[in-house]
Amino acid sequence: MVVVLEHNIKNKDKQYVRQFIEKHGLKVQEIVGEEETIFGVVGNVALDSREVEILPGVNRVIPISSPYKLASREFKKEDTLITVGPVKIGGSRIVVIAGPCAVESREQILETAHIVKESGAVILRGGAYKPRSSPYAFQGLGEKGLKYLKEASIKTGMPTISEVMSAETIDLVKEYVDILQIGTRNMYNFDLLKRVGAAGKTVMLKRGLSATIQEFLMSAEYLLAHGAHNIILCERGIRTFETYTRNTLDISAIPIVKKLSHLPIFVDPSHATGIRNKVLPMALAAIAAGAHGISVEVHPTPEKALSDGPQSLYPEQFEKLMRDVEALAPVLEKEIARLPKSDSVTISGKQTRAPKLKGKKRVAFQGERGSFSEKAIILYFEEDVDTLACQEFREVFNAVLAGDAHYGMIPLENSLSGSIHENYDLLLQFPDIQIVGEKKIRIVHNLIGLPEATLDSIKRVYSHPQGLAQCSHFLEEHPTWEKISFYDTAGSVAHIAEMGKTDSAAIASIEAAKFNKLKVLKEGIETNPQNYTRFVIITREENARIENPTKASLVFSTMDEPGALFQALKVLANKKLNMKKLESRPIPGKPWEYMFYIDVEIPLEITLFKNVLDELKAYTENLRLLGMYRI
Ligand code: PEP
Ligand code: MN
Secondary structure: EEEEHHHHHHHHHHHHHHHHHHHHEEEEEEEEEOEEEEEEEEOOOOOOHHHHHOOOOOOEEOOOOOOOOOEEEOOOOOOOOOEOEEEOOOOOEEEEEEEEOOOOOOHHHHHHHHHHHHHHOOOOOOEOOHHHHHOOOOOOOOOOHHHHHHHHHHHOOOOOOOOOOOOHHHHHHHHOOOOOEEOEEEOOHHHHHHHHHHOOOEEEEEEEOOOOOOHHHHHHHHHHOOOOOOOOOEEOOOOOOOOOOEEOOOOOOHHHHHHHHHHOOOOOOHHHHHHHHHHHHHHHHHHOOOOEEEEEOOOOOOHHOOOOOOOEOOHHHHHHHHHHHHHHHHHHHOOOOOOOOOOOOOOEEEEEEOOOOOOOOOOEOOOOOOOOHHHHHHHHHHHOEEEEEOOOOHHHHHHHHHHOOOOEEEEEEEEEOEEEHHHHHHHHHHHOEEEEEEEEEEEEEEEEOOOOHHHHHEEEEEEEEHHHOHHHHHOOOOOOOEEEEEOHHHHHHHHHHHHHHOEEEEEEEHHHHHHOOOEEEEEOOOOOOOOEEEEEEEHHHOOHHHHHHHHEEEEEEOOOOOHHHHHHHHHHHHHHOOOEEEEEEEEOOOOEEEEEEEEEEOOOOEEEHHHHHHHHHHHOEEEEEEEEOOO
C-alpha cells in the first residue's frame, strides 16, 4: 500500500507511522516526491489500511493492486528522473546511449566513444563481460575492458554503462562504470537482482527474452526492494515465432510500461532486430512511441567486430540516426539530452573537437545580425560578448544545451502584440534549460534605405509583419508604397542591402542599419512609442546560479475542477507574494487543458519563497521552476 502523508506532518508523527507499520512486519520506503511525501509499504503481511489511515499526519492510504508495488504508477505518480553525471534521464528528455557491443581494445573504445559523442550520444556503452551463446566466442576483456571504458569516459565526459553478469563482479564493475546493466538472460536471476539492487548504483534492466511485461516489472521490483532507486527499464525484443529478425521488438511495451510504472523506459533496437539496417527505423519508432531513450550498438568497423557486428551501425549510419532523432524531437515536444561542451579531446594525437567555450561569453539569439534580440544582448551583458545568430528559436535552445553558446536571449512578450508563445512552449520542452535573467528593451522602428536613397525614391518597404503593423500610421502617409512581409526585421535590412535598389527600404533597428552600412531615412516611425519587448536570458541548468534573485518564473497545470487555479494562486496571495504575470497555454495533446505560466516577485527571505513552492505542489500538477533571476 501507499501511505500519503500530510504536507506538514510533524517529524514525531512521521516516525510513529513508520514504527507502527514496521511493527507489523512490513517494510517502509520513504519517497519524497515533487508533489507529496509517501511511504511505500511492502511485505508479506496483511495490515488493515484503515488502521494506518487514522494515524495523525496521514492524508490517505492507497492500496496497490499490482503485484509490483515500488515500481508501480500507483506507488509514484510522477515519472522518475535519474541523474547520471551530467546526464538527466526521464520526463521529456530523449537520451541516446551508444557504443560497441563489447570493449575490444583501448583504441576501439576510445575511437568509438569519440565517434558517438560527436554525433550526439550522451552515454557510452561497452560490454566487458559478455553473455555469449557459445563458450568458444569472445567473452569480453573483463577488468581490462572496464579500465579502457573508464578512460574513454574521462576523455569524453560521457558516463558509461556495462553489463554485470555475476554477483562476484558487481564491486569491480561498479568501481569503473556509472550504470550497471542487467542483461536479458539475467532478468530472472533474482539473486543477482538482489545484490545489484543493494549496490546503490543506477541500473538498466533489460527485458528477459520471454518475459511478460508483468514479469519484467517484477524484476524491477526486486531491484527496488533491495535498495536501488534509479532503474531504467529497457525493451530489447522478445522471442517469437518470427525468425527474420533476431528478436521481435515489442513497441507496444513502451506505452504500457509508461502507464504501469514511473520508471523510465528505453529501447535497444540493435539486439531487438539483430540487423543493422533495421536499427534506424526501429529506433525512430521507439522514440515516437514514447521511449525515454535508446541504446544503440555502433562500431568503427562492424565487419571486424568481435561480437554483434551484423547489428552494429557504421558511424555514418549512427550520425544519420541522430539527425533523424533531432528532426523527430520537436514533433514529440521533447528535448534531446546533450552533454555540456568539455575540453578538447585528443585521440591518437589528433585534435578532434572544437575548443572549449572559454573566455568571452557567447550568446545565441534568433534572427539576423542587428536584430532587437542582439541589441538586448549588448544591453544586458554590458561587456564584449560573441553572438551566435540562429534561424529558429529552437536552435537557440539547442545551441545552449549543446554548449555552443553559454546563454540564449529569447523574447517572451511584446507590450503591444503580447506573448511569443513559441518560446513559452520551448521553455517547457527543454527541462534542462533555466531562465537566469531578463531584459526589457524599447522597440524603436526606423525606415532604412541605401545611402543614396531618399524618402521620395522609395516605392516598397520590407519588414516582419509586426514591424509593418507597428508603423501603420507612418505607412498610411505613404499609401503608394508596396508593403512586403519578411521573416525578420534585421533580415529585411540585409535583403535590401543585397538588392542594392534605391526604391526599396526596410523597417528595423538602428543597429541593423549600422551593421549593413545603410542609412536611416526616418527615425522612430513606430505608431505607439510605448513599444517594449521583454527578453529572457537562458542557460543550462547547472550554470543557473543567481545570487539574491528577485523574480521567479513558474509553470504548472491544475486539476480539472472548480477553483483549482484559484487555490493555487491563493498560496501566493496568502504569503503576500506579488504576481507579475499570468499566462495560460493549451497543453499539447490535451484539448481545453492549460498550463499556467506565472512570474512572481521573490521576497528578500528566499526560504519563504521555497516554502511557497513546496506548498504549491499540493495544489498543482507538473510544477516546474523555470528560473530565478534578478531584475
Ligand atoms: C548488451 O546490451 O550488451 C546485451 C548483451 O544485450 P541483451 O542482454 O539485451 O542481449
Ligand atoms: Mn551486443
